[in-house]
Amino acid sequence: MKLGTVMSINLSDNDSDNFNSILVSLLDRSTTNTLRCYPLNPNSRHIPILGEQVYVIVANSDTSSASSQSSRNYYMSVVGLQKNVNHNALPSLTNSEGTPTPNFAQVSNGIPIQSSTDDKVDFGIGFVEDSSISQLQPFLGDVINEGRFGQSIRFGYTPQNTKQSDNKITGVVNEPSWKSTTPKSPITIIRNGGQSNGYNKFVIEDINEDDSSIWLGSKQTIELKASNGFSLGVIPQNVYNKPQIILNSDRVVINSKSDSVLISGDKSVNVSTPNWKADMDTIFSQLESITDALLQLAPAITAATAGPVPVASLTAAGPQLLSTITQVKTQLTLMKQ
Numbered sequence: 001m002k003l004g005t006v007m008s009i010n011l012s013d014n015d016s017d018n019f020n021s022i023l024v025s026l027l028d029r030s031t032t033n034t035l036r037c038y039p040l041n042p043n044s045r046h047i048p049i050l051g052e053q054v055y056v057i058v059a060n061s062d063t064s065s066a067s068s069q070s071s072r073n074y075y076m077s078v079v080g081l082q083k084n085v086n087h088n089a090l091p092s093l094t095n096s097e098g099t100p101t102p103n104f105a106q107v108s109n110g111i112p113i114q115s116s117t118d119d120k121v122d123f124g125i126g127f128v129e130d131s132s133i134s135q136l137q138p139f140l141g142d143v144i145n146e147g148r149f150g151q152s153i154r155f156g157y158t159p160q161n162t163k164q165s166d167n168k169i170t171g172v173v174n175e176p177s178w179k180s181t182t183p184k185s186p187i188t189i190i191r192n193g194g195q196s197n198g199y200n201k202f203v204i205e206d207i208n209e210d211d212s213s214i215w216l217g218s219k220q221t222i223e224l225k226a227s228n229g230f231s232l233g234v235i236p237q238n239v240y241n242k243p244q245i246i247l248n249s250d251r252v253v254i255n256s257k258s259d260s261v262l263i264s265g266d267k268s269v270n271v272s273t274p275n276w277k278a279d280m281d282t283i284f285s286q287l288e289s290i291t292d293a294l295l296q297l298a299p300a301i302t303a304a305t306a307g308p309v310p311v312a313s314l315t316a317a318g319p320q321l322l323s324t325i326t327q328v329k330t331q332l333t334l335m336k337q
Helices: 104-108 280-302 312-335
Strands: 002-009 022-026 034-039 053-060 071-078 143-146 151-156 187-192 212-217 244-248 270-272 277-279
Touching: 002 034, 022 053, 022 071, 034 053, 277 280, 280 312
Parallel strands: 034 071
Antiparallel strands: 002 022, 002 053, 022 034, 053 071, 143 151, 151 187, 187 212, 212 244, 270 277
C-alpha cells in the first residue's frame, strides 16, 4: 500500500480503459512515479479532488485468469488530512505574494485553503471550497456518512449523558435534538443542507433549521414545528414517541409518474392550511349529512306551490337537484369505508 496525491481525474466515459480512473503521484522523494488508479469499490465511490491524498493498492485486473495474472492499481478513500468533510487537499506550494504557505502541521490541524483569495489553488474544474461546512456531532457507536457540502445520513440512537467526560471519553458539545426514554431505539436521519458552527466544528441535525431532511424514528420525540396546527385529536408532535417518518422542507412534492398517489391512515388523514385544519373523516361525514338533507328537500321543491298553483321554477329545478344529489350520494356511499 502506497500513499499518493491526486493529480488528475477522468470524469468521462469516452475511453473505457480510463473509465472512473485518476492519476496519482506517489509520495516518494527520490523519484516521481505517476500511476493510473481505479476505485477499489465501484459500488461506493468517493470521488477525490485535485490535491487530495489517497492510498493505492495493487490487485488483479480484469484480464487476469487462472493461468495468467495481471495487476492494476486501485485507490482507496481520501486521507483526512485536514480532518474536514469539504475537502482534504494539500495547499499549493506558494500562496499569494508575501503570504506564507501553511505547513503540514497547520494543514493537519484544519487550516482551510482560502481559495477565494488564492487563485493558485486548483481543486479541479467545478469544485468550490466552502470553509463554512461543519461536521455532524458524533456519538459513541454512530454510523455516519457525510457529503462535502452539508449532506449526511446518520444511523444512530439516543445516547444518554453525552456531555459527561472521563479519562477515556471526552463529552460532546452538541446533544441530540431528539429525545427518547429508550436509548437503544434506532433513528435514521437524512439531511441535505445543514447549519454551520464554523470550519471543523460540530453541528447537530435540526429538523426545523436544516434545508431538507427525512427523519425515520422508532421511539423518539422529534420537535418539529409544524407550519400549521392540526385538528383536535391529533397527538402533538413533541409528545408522539412511536415509529414515524417525518419529511420537512420549504416545499414537498409527491408525484406519481404512471399510477396513483395513495394516502391511507389507520386513524385519520389530516390536512392543515393557514385557513383550515380538518380530518378527512369529518369533511366527508359533513358532506354526507348535507347530501342527506338535500335528498329530503328535493321532492318538496318539486311539489312546491303558491296556493293552488305550482311554482314552475322550483318544480323544474327539483328533479335536477334530486338527480345530482342522488349521484353524489351514490359516490359517497362507494367511498365510505
